[in-house]
Amino acid sequence: MDPELEAFVPLLPSADLSDPEACRKIYDELAAARPAPDTSGLEVQDRTVPAEPDVAVRIYRPAQARGAVIWMHGGGWTVGTLDTEEHWAARIAATSGAVVISVAYRLSPENPFPAALDDAYAVLTWAHEHAAELGTDPDRIAVGGHSAGANLAAAMCLRSRDQQGPPIRFQLVNEAILDDRQQTWSARHFTETPWNTRDVRATALRHYLGSRPATPYAAPARADDLSGLPPAYVATAEFDPNRDEGIEYALRLLQAGVSVELHQWPGTFHGSMAIQSADVSQRQLARLGEVLRRALAA
Template sequence: MSARDLIDPESRVPLDAMLQALPGGVNSIPDIVQRRAVAKTMAAQRSRPEYPNVTKEDRTVPGPAGEPDITVRIYRPAGVPGPLPGVYYIHGGGMVRGGVELEDDSASLICDRVGAVVVSVEYRLAPEHPYPAPVEDCYAGLVWMAENAAELNVDPERLAIYGVSAGGGLTIATALIARDRGGPALSFMMPIYPMLDDRNETPSSYEITDVGIWDRAANIEAWEWYLGGKEADQYAAPARAEDLSGLPPTFIDVGTVDLFRDEDITFAQRLMRAGVPTELHVYPGSYHASEKYSPDAALSRRIWAARIDALKRALT
């Protein structure tokens, strides 16, 4: 049986349509520049919800010491008195593609439904900018957000960090850096199907080879580009971290038809053993980013409802 046979039927419809239009999926395009362009075009073709009560502002803020400035997009719920909870948002894309614009809908949804100020960071991408550039950009943006909490109308006691896929791995890595450098205090962490382990040794990393979204070959390639020949440490691949104590309360979700399934479940168990309050959701039939490809599916609605509920409980 193929892994694709295990996908939730409703969620599989847009996946099959995408693969019919582009056999092999976006990650089958060899050239990374072309791959990014095609992914951006496909994302632009999807219907996008409107959030009239959310305002947006792009701003250039200081990057890591001695490195270029970075761009952040700030989302604010209109007419909501503060100070408000803050959510620092890190986009996905396997460390090699993606951007603030491609996850504008998700950041807007969180801002609107949680009533939080969301700051989404545009970090540098591999292979042009391998590790540690992406995670150092993410940490610099978090420091800026925390230091400017008053101006942003953010309550510094209610600051969460959220990221999907590669952004989920960067979420945990950024939290580890904040812990180890005595940086911003985080009250909550929500890494969504996070990309955590460069070793590609789990059963699910061998099972997911033909789904067409984020399969084994794409993951191996992305890790090679991200590491750029360096050995992975805990800030590159958080699955390698030996000490998980002191991290903020955590919510993780992942699908059963996701290559990251087993590394995410293992990491959640390790957080629990380290004394970190951890909520784990594993969704039968969900593939990588299925809630983005099939936002109207009943499964996707359940996924988002659980995330929003957890953020509200943690922050409000």
């Protein structure tokens, strides 16, 4: 493990999604303890996207932005808010030069699949229809997220392709949980890794799926056909149960004729990018902005 990251491991609280309210409280407190993000040079606005039900979003708009990114937070579909995600969203807007639309999708287990996906897809549709109002190009919309949010981004691409929905220029899939079957090497062997363990994954999936069987829109690794999807940046952490399903997703995209950049970050663990004092975290964050800037400028 990267020594800068390893020093923080004993300080990390355990994630117990079996008690969603307690876990949300811990997650909120950790986010609130961090320094406020630098939003100078950004216009930040809270909006409500009309849907059933309406969806709250927070928009981060840099000067002279052309493209937009629909951004979904992580947290096992169980924790996370617009406030806890502002550190990621503001940084991505500043480094990518794109309008970042951070989505407060409904959380499970109170709102199981497909509630979160429906919310995210409603925001995608709204952003495409209101591109002029947002000051962006309707043909330069990307989707992205971390962990469960990356699952939603990949699922949005499948749904938009299948339903001839709004065009998606690019997908950013960071440390995604994509497969409910837990049969990859990393899912079977990384059972007690920091933040994300086999039990955490299983509980998150149980909350999210509820009583429904997994479909490709809930677990994109189950999709038989990945052709016709947007180009992708897929990032994985070395010590993460999610690692191998991310790598397999990238390889399957390539085999389906989709352009992919796959970046496996050595020495990292799931969510370690939040330890922003580490050099590797700074490089990971910078890379997110760089690939989005390039993809939306092309």
